[in-house]
Amino acid sequence: MNIKIFDTTLRDGEQTPGVALSPTQKLSIAKKLDGLGVDVIEAGFPIISNGESQAIKLITKENLAAEICGLARTNKKDIDAVVNAGLNYVHMFIATSDIHLKYKLRLTRKQVIEKAIETIEYSKSYGLKIEFSAEDATRTERNFLKKMFKTVAESGANIIDIPDTVGYATPQYIGEITKDAVDITRLPISIHCHDDFGLAVANTISSIQNGAKCAHVTINGIGERAGNTPLEELVMALKCLQFDKKLNTNIKTELLYDTSKYISKLVKVPVQPNKAIVGDNAFSHESGIHTHGILNNPLTYEPISPELVGRNRWLTVGKHAGIHGINFMLKDYNMKPNSTQTKIILNKIKNICDQGKQITDTELFTIANETIGQYKENKLVKLIGFSVSTGIGTMPYAFVKLNINGKDFFATDYGVGPVDASLNAIQKITGKISQLYIKEYKLASISGGSNALCEVTIKIEDTHNNNISSKYIGEDIVTTSVKAMIDGINKIMLKKTN
Ligand code: KIV
Ligand code: ZN
Secondary structure (H helix, E strand, O other): OEOEEEEOOOOOHHHOOOOOOOHHHHHHHHHHHHHHOOOEEEEEOHHHOHHHHHHHHHHHHOOOOOEEEEEEEOOHHHHHHHHHOOOOEEEEEEEOOHHHHHHHHOOOHHHHHHHHHHHHHHHHHOOOEEEEEEEOHHHOOHHHHHHHHHHHHHHOOOEEEEEEOOOOOOHHHHHHHHHHHHHHHOOOEEEEEEOOOOOHHHHHHHHHHOOOOEEEEEHHHOOOOOOEOEHHHHHHHHHHOOOOOOOEOOOOHHHHHHHHHHHHHHHOOOOOOOOOOOOHHHHEEOOHHHHHHHHHOHHHOOOOOHHHHOOOOEEOOOOOOOHHHHHHHHHOOOOOOOHHHHHHHHHHHHHHHHOOOOOOHHHHHHHHHHHHOOOOOOOOEEEEEEEEEOOOOOOOEEEEEEEEOOEEEEEEEEOOOHHHHHHHHHHHHHOOOOOEEEEEEEEEEOOOOOOOOEEEEEEEEEOOOOEEEEEEEEOOHHHHHHHHHHHHHHHHHHHHHO
């Protein structure tokens, strides 16, 4: 059975606190979602602003393969805005729970029903396709919810959506009201869950198991408060877990990671490291027992292969590391320590970790190289010099000079601060040989006072999904950041060339 994916990253996702997108940013996200294979894109809420309506017009003109829809309340102005934005598909909603009726809408149940009927009829006069949401359905008195489903179906709605607006439902209850909606309306049912109790994916699946044919989701689960059902988690669960019937979607799963990174960067909402499917740690292994198992057969400690979602496996070093994992990681740098050397490397690592310190990939390289003495010169990229300017009333600016493989290069760039400007300038130069993406930047002060030592940790990824973490300690934040970055670049390049 095919389950439709209705993506609301551009509407509910944009309601994430702090997120606001320009029309061109919204268009670029719509194109990305279309490429991923979503069936419906909820492009926005046209009545809210000119920019929003402009964005939706740009998206509708693009003739994407996905259907495009817009949100509206049950009033004529909202419906006119949907039509004026060039849409022929409306996601219409009105709240049905007593708490919303009393404190928000100040309407009786009868008035809510009348408004819904009137607006459905008005939308029909424009020939709109109508997906109707009974907002806060899961806190609505069940008999009234059934009455609402029946009324809107009889009035001409084409699809019924069940919103779990504050993530309040249990999987069992959402299953029951989905069955109600199917039995009463015989229309296609959608499910729209929020993650306030971490149940959005489970609730969406339960609704699907009880007859829903379409799931409302967002990339990385962004959305109001704790967010919406994450597209990537739901799609992979439907694809890989065991159900009575086979459940498919049209999503090109190998594009999931790339889409997640793209949207996280544009909306400036980082993905938590332990997030399923797209989090940094989702396919990384540290423990010796796990890495040993993984190296023999990845299925021992991975439920699915990372390539299925466009990712690579990442082995990391730490307190739980073992001989097999260390040797495997060093192979990336063409290093093959003998058994005595491996034991020395492992002991050094464990001693550092026992002091509560983390070890980055570049530190593993340094420890191994000190022990084996393999690379006399391992720097493809050398820092010749840099300068930065910052202050009030000017934009932070950096000049960087590097030597790559014997040839000098320089670049200048701006940034939000001198660190950002310097790292941007470095990437301008190294981008000529390899595009890099800074996944994480961490700054810690490791002594007191204004002359404190700082510790910068940077995680970078190349276009082959190779990851590297690099750390540097120094007195000056900009210099330390630049050195950590250059060190990481050198190691990631060494990985690639071997
Ligand atoms: O969560 C919700 O109830 C919504 C409605 C607009 C459907 O997003
Ligand atoms: Zn919502």
